[in-house]
Amino acid sequence: MEPHDAPTAAQLLAAVRDFLSDDVLPAVDGRVRFHTRVAINVLGMVERELELGPEQAAEHRRRLAELGVADDAELAAAIREGHLDGPENRAEVAELVRQAVRAKLQVANPGYLD
Template sequence: MNAEYGRPTAAELVAAAAEFLEGDVREATGGQVNFHARVAANALRIVERELLAPVESGVRAGLAGLGFADEAGLAAAIRAGELDGRDDELVSCMRALVRHRLAVAHPGYDDE
């Protein structure tokens, strides 16, 4: 978590906005506004988890093992065909990336 700017942190601000939408707004509304408040709260919860979730060591190791510092470099190499023939390494890295993203976007999905 980056507390570079003091408190409240970005994650705390996002959490407070999500709580407001989940509580006050949803309790005071119905229909389409209630639904949109729920969607907005869910989006804010994803942002909150992104802010709080460090990149897993498996993701970093997978990228480094393939010779990349980030996903953008990996994606460019895949498009250019630079990783052809390294399927096992690539699949392992991609699985780690997908697991990490799912943990942020849809916690518990791996448990289902």
């Protein structure tokens, strides 16, 4: 059971995003219109991070653990120091990086994945 009542944080963000898109954006122009579009995009990113972030983080931690590193900093150090240069690790490192970038795009701008 969740500690907070409805609406959820994601639902609140969606309501504000919809208000900006449907009511504010058509009524403004120029600089305010641009900043409204930016705000709509930011709210969408936050919504997607709330929805996708926990699963993405768990999956990223799993991939890091498979390589024997605790976090991205340790991964970077292992790569820099040549500890993951073997052919058995190259594919795993490449896949980890590919999936990390994919996760970032799923949150920041899923349209880039199409």
